[in-house]
Amino acid sequence: MIEVSPDTACMIYLGSAIIALITIWLYQHKYSKKSEKSSFSTKHFSCEFCHATYLDNPVKPFTRCPECQSLNKNTG
Numbered sequence: 001m002i003e004v005s006p007d008t009a010c011m012i013y014l015g016s017a018i019i020a021l022i023t024i025w026l027y028q029h030k031y032s033k034k035s036e037k038s039s040f041s042t043k044h045f046s047c048e049f050c051h052a053t054y055l056d057n058p059v060k061p062f063t064r065c066p067e068c069q070s071l072n073k074n075t076g
């Protein structure tokens with residue numbers, strides 16, 4: 001059996017705990033980024049004024065037309 005001093009055992013214990021925490025943090029960071037990306041979806045809108053089609057967030061009650069800068073109501 002390999003002889004391990006109490007200091008080395010403590011270092012291995014703390015090192016593995018830090019590695020576990022970093023792994024959990026990286027996993028959560030990756031997961032939160034993914035969910036953030038999926039929550040933002042786009043929808044096709046047609047401008048009431050110039051009839052241009054554009055993409056915007058469907059959560060907004062009003063969207064701004066990139067062509068004529070007019071506000072269009074989000075009809076759902």
Ligand SMILES: [Zn+2]
Pocket residue numbers: 047048049050051052065066067068069070
């Ligand atoms: Zn427009």
